[in-house]
Amino acid sequence: MALQWHNHRKLTTLLLKCTTQLSMKQLLQIHAQLLTYAPLSLDPNRIAVKLIGVCGAHSKLRHAALVFSQLPNPNVFAWNAILKAYAQNNQWAHTLRYFNYQLSSPTAPDPDEYTFTSVLKACAGLVAVPHGLMIHSFIIKGGFESNLFVQNSLADMYFKFGCPVVARQLFDEMPVRDLVSWNTLVSGYCLVGDIDSAKWFFDQMVEKNLISWSAMVTGYARSGNLDAARQLFDDMPERNVVSWNAMIAGYAQNEKYSDAICLFREMQQVSGLGPNDVTLVSVLSACAHLGALDLGKWIDWFINRSGMELNLFLGNALADMYAKCGCIAEGRRVFDLMQERDVISWSIIISGLAMHGHAQEAFGFFYEMLECRVKPNEVTFMGLLSACTHAGMVDKGLKYFNLMSQEYGITPMVEHYGCVVDLLSRAGRLDEAEDLINSMPIKPNVIVWGALLGGCRIYKDIRRGERVVQRILELDSAHSGSYVYLANVYASMGRLDDAANCRLRMRDNGVMKTPGCSWIEVDNTVHEFFMGDRSHPQSEKIYLKIKELGLKMKLAGYKPNTDLVVHSIDEEEKEDVISTHSEKLAIAFGLISMSEGTTIRVVKNLRVCNDCHNATKIISRIVGREIVVRDRSRFHHFKDGRCSCNDYW
């Protein structure tokens, strides 16, 4: 007993003196030891503060809560420790819950200025304005507003509330300012989009640190000025993971996915810094957009190898990457693996299943989600509606559309209307589609009208089409789809002069079609192809392959589709007979550069056209390989001459 007591004292003394970061494993061992002799502890609060701090740093909040709950009389240090643990891990609602608990508990100590830094951070993160204002007055009453940390936290909170004027007044009235005060101002102005003020204060700063620079990089990136962001990034005297993350995220959020991936490689090769979870979230998002499955898989492997925890953000990004790269089964595997899931996790799987045409399973996940008491949001319903669209389930779609507002109080956005109009139009219920548009409480956009126009094209409703084109051109006089539609209608009626005229008008108005573009990842590099592209170094071989395929296809009974009216709004144009659609180039390149039997995965920026769809079906049979094409709206899995979409897309 004496020996154990001695060991116990030694352990606690060591623990309290310990300044280096403890690993979670060490912590658990120490905690177990301490628990055994808990009644003998000299000062449980001092030990608990230390332990909770370690738990917080390792995001082990359940363990932190456990340690806290074992304290018979938590003092203000212990309360501050638990509040900080939650606040620094973005668990703001929990932070506020503990704070309320502290206020309402008669035995709990009164909060101090340390308490408020965490609580204000939580209010800021939640944008809980009433809470924040209440706590501000609480702080004034308690006389804590003279504390520099509290002042900085308050200024930060008001920026996050979108009140730069209040924040600025607080800053101006501060008798003493430190680097954090200035950084708060710079990042605050960046946050509210006042990049000029941010830059002005940034330039005023005599002393800057990594945070100042990184905040400015993020500010420029978020304002869309990637060149300025990159310039600052290059000018930084030193960089850490956060600086690299800021620039990588900047590229990813501005749709510069290849640049994001490039910089990610540079980070590892040049800086020697390892990526963290935030880095990987951005890179995974780039992979998802590009369909870069190999890199995505490598990141999955990297996460497992490094023992990185699959947190909510990372799990969502990984599941989304798999779903958007055509591996919905892998996406579900990741989803099952996750310890914590939110509405976004569920929505990712639901829209992933929808994209792959698995409507029933998507509905199943929705009901499971409800059983787990996760409240669906607008993104969830977009997934459900697109599941209905891709399966042609009109009435089911209308049911969900009504359910979202009636049952869940979610006001449909223009995107939801677009989805339902698309659903009705494809089914030929053009009257209902048009009525829905006319009854919209918000202004319909080009996408909504375009969906109806698509229906007019399929069902050859020329009168309605004319009307719709007019509405679209009022919104966007350079809407290429409308001109293409008109030209095609005229051509189909034999009015070739009108068709030609339409083309001329299109040219005169400077109408540019979005160039069709497809890409494929081979050996960890994304290769990009435009329509009729001959810029690829292997162009010669690619066109030879296409020629070879063309011969085999002819023998297999394939006839190119020459019906002009078939051309849809989102398709690449086929003005030039000899031009080749981009997905054919990408598929051909995949066939010549990837080993026998591997699945060819291609991503296309527009919708795949009828002709290419037919051609790809036959190619999949001829070469005996699976070809997966992700187009603008969904996945097509081509195999043995068939497509998973059953020709409905």
Place this chain on the structure above:
DNA sequence: CATCTCGGGG
């Protein structure tokens, strides 16, 4: 008496 605030994300 030991604790705090500012930068990166699906």
